[in-house]
Amino acid sequence: MLIRKPGDILPSDITPPEIYRERRRFMQGMGVLAAGAVLGATRDARAGAKLAGVRASAYKLDEERTSFKDATTYNNFYEFGTGKADPAASAGSLKTRPWTVTVEGEVGRPRTYDIEELLKLAPLEERVYRLRCVEGWSMVIPWVGFPMHEIIRRAAPTGNARYVEFVTLNDPRQIPGLRSHVLDWPYVEGLRMDEAMHPLTLLAVGMYGEVLPNQNGAPIRLVVPWKYGFKSAKSIVRIRFVEKQPLTAWMRATPSEYGFYSNVNPEVDHPRWSQAKERRIGEFFKRDTLIFNGYGSQVAQMYRGMDLKKYF
């Protein structure tokens, strides 16, 4: 993979111009309101609000970014419906303030964070990652967040902490889709401790320089770029350190099709479809899927000696 030196990126470089201009108009319109709100001086939590103080990072890609529109209207977030357009249409009912994330389990310092604390926990940085969905499509998204290890370090995991479990909000009043039993709610995902500690593993609070839209997992979500998208839990309320491998929502639903690791691998097919190729959203021809989604040089050593067909 190509990692370039961090450079100065202008917001206009990372945002499609139509969005950028739209945002400008929005900001101009907000000017009057902002002047009134300045005494309160709280951060704007709404999707679309620009995130301040975001640093560039070394995690960039020499690939064209997916348009903001596609990345925010073509989503899998089953809590808001199983159609790709459903989350964008119905995630408006999700309230991202107040919001807390509880860190618990096998840790020396369990605590509940307010989302505002998490936004200030570590410097926010922009990272452009590939996103490969298990369904055979992919995107390139500039996320804004901080590495997962920032939280792990502060939690001081005990010797028993071998896995980390992530739990998504389970409130049917805010998320009507939870009343349908497509999956066993709440949505649970998990990582092995070394995977969670890996520098690539990100907790994202924004994308395209803005506050994360609800349909993309606001206010805080996981991004694990070398695994299929469903591993990256959205709208997280609980991070639990455990000794035993967590039973994830998809493993519970269809254990023969979804394993715990779910590393992107063109040689290990989904039982019902091939994973050899993918359609990059916005492109006409399919492209070859890369082992570990192109992050093999950084993550492959974690799986050395493991039969990836068995541990799919």
Place this chain on the structure above:
Amino acid sequence: MAAALRHPKVWIFGICLFPLARLVFLGGSGGLGANPIEFITHSTGTWTLAGLMVTLSVTPLRRLTGRAELIRYRRMLGLFTFFYACLHFVTYVWLDQFFDPAAIAKDIVKRPFITIGFAAFVLLVPLAATSTRAMMRRLGRRWQQLHRLVYLVAILGVIHYTWLVKKDLTQPLIYGAVLALLMIMRLPWGVMLLQSVRSRFVPARF
């Protein structure tokens, strides 16, 4: 022109073109979403299934209403169903796989839902090919026997849909339920039910 517009076949023809017109319109106005090829694949597949259900509802509807002339529209409905099946197949072969024969052959052998869908498409071909009046006359009794294959095609179509969805079975199950109903209406018990409903609610026309 006015006379043509009075003919129901003209209307049915126009209605059957709606799914295609919609795709063309959405394609022209950028309304196919982030993954246009997936959209076209799903849309043509869904309309093929819907076409099968509509075609299979002609006979029960005829028994229910006593309007024998409905049979005249069945061929057109069946051929439109085949037309959308062809579009679905071409979308897969061309836009999805881009004429990669090795990948397609592997898919048909390895992916049960593709195997089933491909089988259903192949079985539709002889039905479309023998839809002319001349073929009906030539085949005689065997024509009807041959065209009973459509039941199998519909069942395979529903299985194809069921096996391809990731988790949410709502839509395939709706098609399955409609198909089951249409099949029940063909059993002796179902035929009797339709006729008794008809004699009770539909005034006899002489």
